[in-house]
Amino acid sequence: MSTVVQLATARRRVPRLALLGTGVVGTAFVGRYSRLRDQLDRLPEFTWLANSRSLQACSAGLADALELARQAPAQASALPPWAEAESLHAGDVVVDATASETVADWHAEWLSRGIHVVTANKLGNGGALQRSQAILRARHLGASHYGDSATVGAGLPLxxxxxxxxxxxxxxxxxxxxxxxxxxxxxxxxxxxxxxxxxxxxxxxxxxxxxxxxxxxxxxxxxxxxxxxxxxxxxxxxxxxxxxxxxxxxxxxxxxxxxxxxxxxxxxxxxxxxxxxxxxxxxxxxxxxxxxxxxxxxxxxxxxxxxxxxxxxxxxxxxxxxxxxxxxxxxxxxxxGAGAEVTAAALLDDVLNIVR
Ligand SMILES: NC(=O)c1ccc[n+]([C@@H]2O[C@H](COP(=O)([O-])OP(=O)(O)OC[C@H]3O[C@@H](n4cnc5c(N)ncnc54)[C@H](OP(=O)(O)O)[C@@H]3O)[C@@H](O)[C@H]2O)c1
Missing domain, CATH: 3.30.360.10 (Dihydrodipicolinate Reductase; domain 2)
Structure with a gap:
């Protein structure tokens, strides 16, 4: 099967949401998602959320998953916990609420697999020019979207x-x-x-x-x-x-x-x-x-x-x-142009614009 056909087949699935980062912005994002879940059409279901220490599946409840991730002890492994997570599919959306170079390095990888990326992390397009150019190429390759309105002006129409x-x-x-x-x-x-x-x-x-x-x-x-x-x-x-x-x-x-x-x-x-x-x-x-x-x-x-x-x-x-x-x-x-609530709102807007 060609890559284009594979991506099109995968996109017929219902999109899911994964979150990296459970700090100030990640927590505000989960709060906003939970408040608006019943009100907004087509909001994807959370599959997992993670920080640098732990990954939690969300099937048993988002609030509990967030709390478990936030309370998790430091881990010794060199690999981030999400590197071995259940793989995401084309059409799914990853939200990056970290300030991590490691996570930013993954943006192009996800995009090239057809997985959309929504980010508050400025290191994707605001770091090395090479990484920013790789993101652009990967978007074309995976026919995927890159939501970055939270990175400048916390979502202002800039x-x-x-x-x-x-x-x-x-x-x-x-x-x-x-x-x-x-x-x-x-x-x-x-x-x-x-x-x-x-x-x-x-x-x-x-x-x-x-x-x-x-x-x-x-x-x-x-x-x-x-x-x-x-x-x-x-x-x-x-x-x-x-x-x-x-x-x-x-x-x-x-x-x-x-x-x-x-x-x-x-x-x-x-x-x-x-x-x-x-x-x-x-x-x-x-x-x-x-x-x-x-x-x-x-x-x-x-x-x-x-x-x-x-x-x-x-x-x-x-x-x-x-x-x-x-x-x-x-x-x-x-x-x-700052604050967890406006930033979380910009992230959720980008998610909605992509899945709609
Ligand atoms: N605060 C604002 O007003 C604002 C506005 C616009 C944009 N932003 C951006 O939003 C991002 C998050 O800011 P914040 O204030 O929420 O930071 P924060 O409170 O320090 O939270 C950062 C989160 O990222 C996680 N993390 C770090 N490395 C990771 C990795 N390799 N894999 C998975 N998770 C990782 C941390 O996990 P641990 O808890 O395990 O360390 C933590 O949960 C930053 O890029 C910031 O520039 C913030």
Missing amino acids: LRSLRALVAGGDRIHRVEGILSGSLAWLFNHYDGVRPFSGFVRQARDAGYTEPDPRDDLSGEDVRRKLLILARAAGIDLHAEQVQVESLVPASLASLSVTEFDARMEALDAPLAERFQQAEQAGAKLRFVGRFDSQGASVGLQALPESHPFCAGGGTDNRVAIYSDRYAEQPLVVQGP
């Missing part, structure tokens, strides 16, 4: 708008803005008086930051989002081509997460100085990412209070797209 413009023949000139909900929250709240580290702990506890807040503070998370946006705009940007200004002092960069937490106060003095300089100039600090045909950069900027990027509150992302069509006045997308 990637979707960019892709629609490109599909309509528009050329993207420049994209710039506030791309990190957690950094937006931090610089919306930081007052230059109370220590910056206290706000970082608050943002982490609210689920706004990455599992390791240094992924946000180093600019790495914004770099990944910029790469995803640039590639969606048809620009083959390499990670090294993005100039990144990190807010993490060298003394904190290579510590474990626990050690970093204990020594986070080292962030405070340099940020207080930047804040005072900005304040004296009547400016506000904003963490901005941008790319155009000349290059790409990520870093902290002191912007006049009247600047559009100083508008918005909370975890708002605010991103301007300049193109042939929007040459003078940009298309602007703004809204909450």
Whole structure:
């Protein structure tokens, strides 16, 4: 039987859902799925969920499976527990709610087998260009879908708008803005008086930051989002081509997460100085990412209070797209760009769009 016939035969089965990652986002995804299950047509049944320690079948109940996975002890095996799971079939959907390179490496493999991938993990399209290109090839090979709207703007219609413009023949000139909900929250709240580290702990506890807040503070998370946006705009940007200004002092960069937490106060003095300089100039600090045909950069900027990027509150992302069509006045997308609930909603939307 040819591959095309095999994939078509497999797709006649009822699609199933598998989830990787039972942390903040994975748990919110299960919660949303459970709340909406009776209300939404064609939501696939969960077959299993897994984290780095355990895989649980969901046939006996989703809530119990989640609890068992979350409570599972660390395991010694080098292979992740899901690597030997009951194999998924073409037409099934895998949701990646991890920040794992190992899982991101599997995206192309699943897609080439006709298994759809929905991801909050930015390392698929926002990591090495080679991996992003492999994902594109695998999508064509497996005639499968890649739902990544949760990776930038936590589901705001940003990637979707960019892709629609490109599909309509528009050329993207420049994209710039506030791309990190957690950094937006931090610089919306930081007052230059109370220590910056206290706000970082608050943002982490609210689920706004990455599992390791240094992924946000180093600019790495914004770099990944910029790469995803640039590639969606048809620009083959390499990670090294993005100039990144990190807010993490060298003394904190290579510590474990626990050690970093204990020594986070080292962030405070340099940020207080930047804040005072900005304040004296009547400016506000904003963490901005941008790319155009000349290059790409990520870093902290002191912007006049009247600047559009100083508008918005909370975890708002605010991103301007300049193109042939929007040459003078940009298309602007703004809204909450962090948090487990909006991210879980974006994941479920992508699942539904695929199975419908
Ligand atoms: N929080 C937000 O607002 C937000 C917004 C947009 C996107 N995201 C993205 O969503 C993803 C998850 O974030 P989170 O805040 O939920 O992180 P988290 O709470 O740290 O959870 C991460 C989960 O991934 C699991 N995991 C790690 N390696 C794995 C592997 N090899 N195989 C299977 N599972 C593995 C972990 O398992 P263990 O428990 O066994 O370690 C854990 O359950 C990240 O990529 C993040 O960038 C988050």
